[in-house]
Each structure stands twice: as structure tokens, then as C-alpha cells.
Amino acid sequence: xGLAHRTWLEPVRARLSATGLTLDxxxxxxxxxKTRISELLRGNGLYPGWGIxxxxxxxxDQDIPLTPLLRLWAAAAAEACKDRAWISSRISxxxxxxxxVRPVAHRGLTEAMEDPYFRYARAFLQSDRRSxxxxxxxxxxxxxxxxxxxGSAGTPRYAWQVLRSRVMARVPRxxxxxxxxxxxxxxxxxxxxxxxxADRIAHIDVYARFFDLIAGLPEQNLDVAVLRYLxxxxxxxxxxxxxxxxxxxxxxxxxxxxxxxxxxxxxxxxEGTPRHE
Numbered sequence: 546x547g548l549a550h551r552t553w554l555e556p557v558r559a560r561l562s563a564t565g566l567t568l569d570x571x572x573x574x575x576x577x578x579k580t581r582i583s584e585l586l587r588g589n590g591l592y593p594g595w596g597i598x599x600x601x602x603x604x605x606d607q608d609i610p611l612t613p614l615l616r617l618w619a620a621a622a623a624e625a626c627k628d629r630a631w632i633s634s635r636i637s638x639x640x641x642x643x644x645x646v647r648p649v650a651h652r653g654l655t656e657a658m659e660d661p662y663f664r665y666a667r668a669f670l671q672s673d674r675r676s677x678x679x680x681x682x683x684x685x686x687x688x689x690x691x692x693x694x695x696g697s698a699g700t701p702r703y704a705w706q707v708l709r710s711r712v713m714a715r716v717p718r719x720x721x722x723x724x725x726x727x728x729x730x731x732x733x734x735x736x737x738x739x740x741x742x743a744d745r746i747a748h749i750d751v752y753a754r755f756f757d758l759i760a761g762l763p764e765q766n767l768d769v770a771v772l773r774y775l776x777x778x779x780x781x782x783x784x785x786x787x788x789x790x791x792x793x794x795x796x797x798x799x800x801x802x803x804x805x806x807x808x809x810x811x812x813x814x815x816e817g818t819p820r821h822e
Contacts, residue, residue: 546588548714549621552682553614554588556690561586561605574604592625596638608692612645613685620682648691654704655684661786662708664776665768669716671728679711686711702788709768719760724767726756726775762801769794770801 546554561571572579577597584590585597598618602609615636622632647655659680666676686707687694697703717725759770768787772778778786784794 547621547624549617549624549682550588550592552686552711553617553621553689554586556686557602557605557609557614558586559690559693560609564605566605571601571604575600577601592622592627594638595635599639599641610645610647610688610691611641613688615641616685617682617689620678647688650695650700651684651688651691654687654700658704658708658786659684661772661776661778661782664778665708665772666712668771668775669712669724669726675715679715680708683708683711699788701785705768705786705788723760726760726771727753759801765789766797766801769797773798773801 566574568579568582571577571582575582575597577600581597582601585593585601595615595618598614599611602611602614619632619636622635662680662683663676666679667673670676670679683704687704690707694700694703713724717728719725756775759767759774762770765787769783772783772786773780780794780798783789783798784791787794789797
């Protein structure tokens with residue numbers, strides 16, 4: 546079972562657990578056999594068609610939105626090497642609803658967070674396509690789990706953790722398990738202005754060490770450092786993005802900055818802290 550498959554299957558399993566329904570209940574409500582439903586929910590066997598997926602989900606809970614689920618299902622089908630003809634054929638078995646209206650608050654969160662989420666993903670993934678995929682997946686998961694998001698201690702924090710999980714599932718890693726941010730050294734504003742190949746290589750080496758240090762920070766400090774010093778996000782908007790209090794965000798920034806000062810002497814003082822584009 547691949548990453549994209551788990552992306553939609555895990556929220557579906559969680560929703561089933563919350564309903565209290567049994568496999569026998571789903572057999573009665575969906576019309577599919579216990580064996581096939583069990584395979585679907587365990588993620589075993591062949592990738593499930595949209596017809597059974599849709600039927601089982603609707604049997605579980607009529608409030609689950611099918612539009613984001615279908616997009617996530619189709620992405621996972623492509624990851625499972627299903628071609629477009631197969632995907633289209635399976636979708637025709639259970640056409641999606643003509644229109645599902647997103648919650649207004651979800652639409653507002655999407656509009657507010659799309660840019661900072663993309664910048665954060667881009668800092669780690671170094672690919673516009675993969676970054677947009679991670680962000681789009683995040684918003685579909687949030688719509689699919691909107692009831693859980695709004696019932697959590699804080700919707701912005703819930704949303705940020707979804708985004709972070711999508712990025713971290715894709716990020717290249719060092720042998721010690723840390724995210725590998727060294728490639729970010731090749732796409733800073735400052736290094737592009739360095740004349741001469743030898744000087745630029747030396748400059749990249751310094752920045753690579755800077756970004757490598759960032760990757761070793763604790764999780765929350767890492768997020769603050771990446772948003773501030775690689776993405777160029779203003780400090781005043783960080784709490785809203787991360788879903789943390791302003792006081793905690795300032796503390797995290799202070800600690801992150803203290804750790805980064807260990808490499809400050811290696812940087813040209815006229816350039817300052819690297820900024821990622």
C-alpha cells in the first residue's frame with residue numbers, strides 16, 4: 546500500500562471506528578461481501594475500484610464528502626500504476642455527485658494558507674509539482690476530515706499538522722533520518738548574485754551547512770526556522786500559519802535563532818541569513 550493509498554484509507558478507517566459499525570453492518574448496508582470490504586479496509590489485495598469504495602463510505606457515513614475522496618482515490622490509483630482508462634471506467638461505476646459545497650471556513654483556510662503552505666513544501670521538496678501535490682492533498686484531506694478538524698483543539702494547528710505530514714512523507718532524508726535540506730542552498734537569492742564559479746561553490750557549501758543545521762532542530766523550531774529564514778514569512782503571521790500562540794512562536798523563533806547563530810560567522814555579514822525562493 547503506497548503513500549497516496551494510505552492518505553485516503555486512514556481517514557476512512559478512523560471514521561468507521563467512530564461510527565461503531567461492524568463489517569456485518571457494512572455488508573448489509575453496501576451490498577458487498579465481507580471479504581471484499583475487509584480487503585478494502587485493510588489495504589490488501591488489488592487496488593479497490595471506486596464503486597466499492599464509494600458504496601462502503603456512503604454506508605458508513607452519508608456526511609463524508611465524496612469529491613475530495615474521489616481525487617485522493619484517483620491519485621492513489623495512478624500511484625498503483627492504474628492507467629487513465631481504468632480510472633475513468635471505475636469512476637463511471639459510481640459517478641460522483643454533481644456538486645458538493647465545501648464548508649465556507651475550509652474555503653477561507655485554503656485561500657489564506659495556499660501560499661505559505663506551498664512555500665514550506667517547496668523548501669523541503671525543491672519541486673513545484675511535488676509541492677503543489679502535497680498542498681492539494683492537504684486541502685482534500687482537510688475537507689474529508691473537516692468534522693475532526695473543527696472539533697480539534699485548534700483548526701489551524703490541525704491543518705498545519707496535516708500539511709507537515711504530507712511534506713515529511715515525501716522529503717528526502719539523511720542517513721540519520723533528518724530531512725535533507727542541502728539542495729535549498731542552490732536556490733537562494735544570495736548565491737545567485739555571487740560572481741565566479743569557485744566563489745559560488747564555496748558560498749553554496751556555507752549555505753548547505755546552514756540548511757543542514759536547520760534540519761537538525763526540534764520539530765516546532767524547525768518549522769519556524771524554515772518559514773522565517775528559508776521562506777521569508779513575516780514573524781507576525783507565523784502564529785496563524787502554525788496554529789500556535791504568538792508567545793510560543795516568539796520563543797521558538799528565539800531558540801531557533803540561537804541555534805543558527807553557530808554558523809553566523811561563516812556567512813557574509815552583508816548577505817545575512819539565507820532566504821529561500
